[in-house]
Amino acid sequence: xxxxxxxxxxxxxxIRKDRGWSLDAAAAATGVSKAMLGQIERGExxxxxxxxxxxxxxxxxxxxxxxxxxPPGAEKTLIRDAEALRHLPGDSGMAVAPxxxxxxxxxxxxxxxxFHPGYKRLSEPHEVGVVEYITVISGEMEIFTDDNWQPLKTxxxxxxxxxxxxxxxxxxxxxxxxMTIIHYPTRx
Ligand code: MN
Numbered sequence: 032x033x034x035x036x037x038x039x040x041x042x043x044x045x046i047r048k049d050r051g052w053s054l055d056a057a058a059a060a061t062g063v064s065k066a067m068l069g070q071i072e073r074g075e076x077x078x079x080x081x082x083x084x085x086x087x088x089x090x091x092x093x094x095x096x097x098x099x100x101x102p103p104g105a106e107k108t109l110i111r112d113a114e115a116l117r118h119l120p121g122d123s124g125m126a127v128a129p130x131x132x133x134x135x136x137x138x139x140x141x142x143x144x145x146f147h148p149g150y151k152r153l154s155e156p157h158e159v160g161v162v163e164y165i166t167v168i169s170g171e172m173e174i175f176t177d178d179n180w181q182p183l184k185t186x187x188x189x190x191x192x193x194x195x196x197x198x199x200x201x202x203x204x205x206x207x208x209x210m211t212i213i214h215y216p217t218r219x
Pocket of ligand 1: 154197
């Protein structure tokens with residue numbers, strides 16, 4: 032597997048060039064400082080999950096496309112091991128295993144997420160039409176949607192709008208592990 036920091040620096044530079052954005056414009060769109068953007072593009076800093084998600088939302092790309100290159104075509108069987116893919120960027124309390132990264136023809140990404148005790152993240156709305164699906168496979172967690180924190184025990188699933196304010200938190204003493212699909216209906 033390619034070094035994630037190298038992939039991110041290359042991908043971010045390419046997307047920013049493609050948009051024709053200066054570092055200032057990219058900072059305004061993502062809420063990530065110009066200094067931090069420069070460091071990431073030079074491969075000098077590996078961002079936290081929160082920063083990674085800000086970048087994805089600001090540039091309107093899937094978060095997994097910032098983590099890994101596209102997998103081989105759908106005609107090939109793909110076997111993935113979350114254990115080997117679980118990245119824990121920076122000081123974040125959340126680990127992401129990009130099991131099936133976003134592919135434009137499918138329109139979704141499929142990940143395993145681990146939320147450590149005490150972790151909380153509120154997300155800016157993603158682009159219009161994005162829907163998130165979560166199934167809790169161990170521990171308990173809560174999802175903020177419709178102005179409420181919805182408690183989810185092991186075995187429970189939720190579907191909610193990703194294009195409205197939403198959040199994730201684990202108030203328990205154990206880590207919570209979830210499988211998630213994020214569907215991007217309009218992305219090319
Ligand atoms: Mn989200």
